[in-house]
Amino acid sequence: MLQAKLIPNHMEVHPKGSRARVLLSSVFGPYAQDDQFGSRSINPMELYHNQVTRAQGCFSIRMFHRSWGIMLIQANISAASSVLDFPTRERFAHELSTNHYDIVGISSIIVNVGKVREMCRMVRKLSPCSVIVVGGHVAAIPGLDTMIDADYIVRGDGISWMRRYLGEDEHAPICHPSIVSGLQTRIMGVRLPQRRGRTAATIIPSVGCPIGCNFCTTSAFFGGKGKFVNFYETGDELFELMCRIESELSVQSFFVMDENFLLHRVRAMRLMERMKQAHKSWQLSVFASANAIRKYTMQELVELGISWVWMGLESPKSNYSKLQGADIGQLTRELRQHGIRVQGSTIIGLEHHTLDNIAEEIESAIGYQMDFHQFMLYTPVPGTPLYQEMANAGRLLTDVDLADIHGQYKFNFRHAAISRDDSKRLLDWAFWRDFECNGPSLYRMCRTMLQGWQRYKDYKDPRVRERFVREVKQLRSAYNAALWVMERQFKKVNRSVSQQIHDLRREMEKEFPVIARLTGALLGPILLWCARLEEKRLASGRTYEPPTFIERRNWGSAS
Numbered sequence: 001m002l003q004a005k006l007i008p009n010h011m012e013v014h015p016k017g018s019r020a021r022v023l024l025s026s027v028f029g030p031y032a033q034d035d036q037f038g039s040r041s042i043n044p045m046e047l048y049h050n051q052v053t054r055a056q057g058c059f060s061i062r063m064f065h066r067s068w069g070i071m072l073i074q075a076n077i078s079a080a081s082s083v084l085d086f087p088t089r090e091r092f093a094h095e096l097s098t099n100h101y102d103i104v105g106i107s108s109i110i111v112n113v114g115k116v117r118e119m120c121r122m123v124r125k126l127s128p129c130s131v132i133v134v135g136g137h138v139a140a141i142p143g144l145d146t147m148i149d150a151d152y153i154v155r156g157d158g159i160s161w162m163r164r165y166l167g168e169d170e171h172a173p174i175c176h177p178s179i180v181s182g183l184q185t186r187i188m189g190v191r192l193p194q195r196r197g198r199t200a201a202t203i204i205p206s207v208g209c210p211i212g213c214n215f216c217t218t219s220a221f222f223g224g225k226g227k228f229v230n231f232y233e234t235g236d237e238l239f240e241l242m243c244r245i246e247s248e249l250s251v252q253s254f255f256v257m258d259e260n261f262l263l264h265r266v267r268a269m270r271l272m273e274r275m276k277q278a279h280k281s282w283q284l285s286v287f288a289s290a291n292a293i294r295k296y297t298m299q300e301l302v303e304l305g306i307s308w309v310w311m312g313l314e315s316p317k318s319n320y321s322k323l324q325g326a327d328i329g330q331l332t333r334e335l336r337q338h339g340i341r342v343q344g345s346t347i348i349g350l351e352h353h354t355l356d357n358i359a360e361e362i363e364s365a366i367g368y369q370m371d372f373h374q375f376m377l378y379t380p381v382p383g384t385p386l387y388q389e390m391a392n393a394g395r396l397l398t399d400v401d402l403a404d405i406h407g408q409y410k411f412n413f414r415h416a417a418i419s420r421d422d423s424k425r426l427l428d429w430a431f432w433r434d435f436e437c438n439g440p441s442l443y444r445m446c447r448t449m450l451q452g453w454q455r456y457k458d459y460k461d462p463r464v465r466e467r468f469v470r471e472v473k474q475l476r477s478a479y480n481a482a483l484w485v486m487e488r489q490f491k492k493v494n495r496s497v498s499q500q501i502h503d504l505r506r507e508m509e510k511e512f513p514v515i516a517r518l519t520g521a522l523l524g525p526i527l528l529w530c531a532r533l534e535e536k537r538l539a540s541g542r543t544y545e546p547p548t549f550i551e552r553r554n555w556g557s558a559s
Contacts, residue, residue, distance in 0.1 A: 014131065017167040020102035022081040023130075024070040027108045027115035028089040032543035038114030038403035045086070045546055051408060052343065052374045052441070055431035058534040059440035059486065062186040064546035068179060068202060068257065069136060069158060070107050074553055075177040076159045079103075079166050085549040092119060095550070096126040105162070106150075107136040110382060111403045113147065120149045135161070137217055140383025141402065155383075156222055157207065157229050174231040176203060176241055178248045181255040184546065187442065188482060188527055189534030197250035200285060202257055205238060205267075206230045209259035211289060213312075214385040215347075218259055221383060228259070235270025242282065252470070253283040253307075262288035262306075265295050272304040281463040281470070283307040290331060298338045302456065302464055307471070308341040313368070315350050315361055332368045339452010339468065341445055343372035348426055350378050354417040362430045366437050371444040375430040376407040377423055378415075439497040443486050446479050447504055450511070476512035477519045480505060484524030485531050 014020050028037075032044035044050055046062055053060040067085050074081045084095055096104070104123050108116045116138055123132050135154035138144065144153055154161045160170040179202040185192045192198075209218055212225025222229055232238050242254060261284075262268055275282060285308035293301070293309065313328060332342050346365040348358065365373070380387040380396065382405070390396050390413045397420070400412040411423040418426070438444060453472045456464050483505045490498040509516045 013167040014165055016102055018079045020079050022079050022103045023101040024074055024105045025084040026067040027112040028087050028092050030545050037118055038112055040403055042409055043406055052372050055435045056440050058188050058531045059442055062544055063182040064184055065182055071177050073158050073162050075175045077162055077166055080554045083551045086546040087548050091548055093122055101127055101130050104130045105133040108138040110138050111406050113138050113402050117148045124149055137221055178245050189530035200253035200255045201245045201249050201251045202255045204257045205232045206258050217381050217384055235267045238271050239274040256284055256286045259287055260289050260292055261286040262292040279463055281466040283467055302338055303461055306340055310343040313344045313346045313365055329368055336448045337451055341371040341448050344370040345374040347376055347378050349415055349418055349423055358426055366434045369438055371448055372441045373434045375427055377427055379407040380413050436494055440486050442482055443501050449475050476516045480508050480516045481519045481523035481527050484520045485528045
């Protein structure tokens with residue numbers, strides 16, 4: 001076995017330089033089933049269903065997201081390249097066998113290290129002259145170079161590394177590809193049409209997070225506390241990027257993949273200024289900490305186009321700086337009252353948690369009535385400060401498979417008061433309790449959207465009015481039919497919530513008397529049939545897998 005090399009200070013350039021032919025691949029599927037390569041049925045390739053709406057049955061939001069990292073690398077090198085995303089094992093072998101590649105890059109998260117090992121073996125057999133480069137969060141595993149047969153293991157920014165290896169300018173401006181944020185969205189058994197412009201575009205202004213919570217894999221991967229890589233420093237740069245992607249994809253909605261977008265107030269406010277000047281009524285979905293959100297007034301957030309925010313809650317008794325001085329209950333209510341959907345993230349199994357106080361903390365988090373709620377186990381993931389702390393204290397469990405270290409199964413460390421089996425029971429209960437008390441996230445989202453419409457339909461800024469008019473088109477039609485279904489189905493879960501859904505539906509019908517009533521009456525029964533059919537499919541073990549993508553760039557220039 002060759003010993004993989006971590007990034008050297010003065011790394012050599014590939015002999016062919018930018019004339020090399022490059023394959024960039026994600027790990028092979030299937031993903032939502034247990035297999036010998038480390039896939040787990042509990043850990044599907046669906047962000048929302050995996051970590052947010054997993055207990056919501058047919059109402060769970062099901063969608064896939066592309067592997068954005070390898071798409072960014074491809075867009076920023078001049079070499080002939082292919083991106084192979086979500087391949088089967090057979091498709092990966094076919095690509096290696098039918099095309100010559102000088103470099104094969106494999107991107108993975110930690111849980112899929114078994115698949116990385118197998119893919120390295122396949123490259124050595126089918127394309128023995130290829131240099132193997134492995135990157136992504138899997139690179140954080142201690143001793144990875146002894147587990148896999150790779151030539152290079154890349155930690156951190158893969159764009160600059162690949163540019164250096166090809167002899168290109170690593171400091172050249174970033175070229176952002178046009179990325180549709182989600183695909184094959186399914187809810188209540190219905191796959192939504194993938195019409196051009198209907199789904200938000202993803203933009204990635206920066207990677208890493210300056211706050212640097214000790215459990216955060218993203219912060220650790222890009223240098224740790226206080227460090228991050230800005231691809232776009234200014235609001236002007238972001239505005240120009242968004243204009244280009246708006247034109248290419250016909251979108252007016254953007255998923256901003258930045259760990260704490262609102263922390264950079266100068267950049268955000270300049271973006272808002274440019275949006276006002278150009279009369280852009282864009283919608284932005286962002287990640288932001290509570291202390292960053294409080295740097296803005298609600299009017300500033302709305303005029304910036306913030307329509308959805310993912311916010312870490314951790315615990316009301318945690319000491320993370322991003323929560324200091326924030327009344328989370330008041331903040332989340334205020335955001336929702338202004339039509340901003342809120343997704344909270346609560347950690348189960350923090351050091352102060354016990355079997356006596358954890359239920360109270362979960363109930364407290366559920367009481368915030370977030371539109372979406374992620375629950376995660378406190379997990380020391382390789383590469384993070386928390387992992388090193390636990391290792392130094394001798395608290396890591398040595399018999400836990402790397403495929404099970406993802407925060408959605410069981411502890412991988414010895415907790416002072418909660419057993420490993422209890423951690424899973426508590427996690428599962430938190431998801432179910434949130435669903436039982438607050439209803440489907442789709443209902444909660446409709447409630448917040450209606451509040452936003454009622455508050456801003458006559459707002460002074462025409463851009464804001466235009467945005468809420470766009471949102472309300474779905475609310476008064478298909479969403480009202482979905483509420484008709486949820487009201488009926490949820491009677492067997494919580495009749496009080498079912499009544500709340502009924503009340504919301506009636507309020508919507510007062511606001512939009514003709515369209516809302518017609519769609520509820522005509523489309524509702526059809527959706528009910530689809531939802532019940534989906535429940536039967538899920539009960540029988542049905543899972544979903546993403547499609548395979550192959551995308552080539554500069555292909556004619558290969559030597």
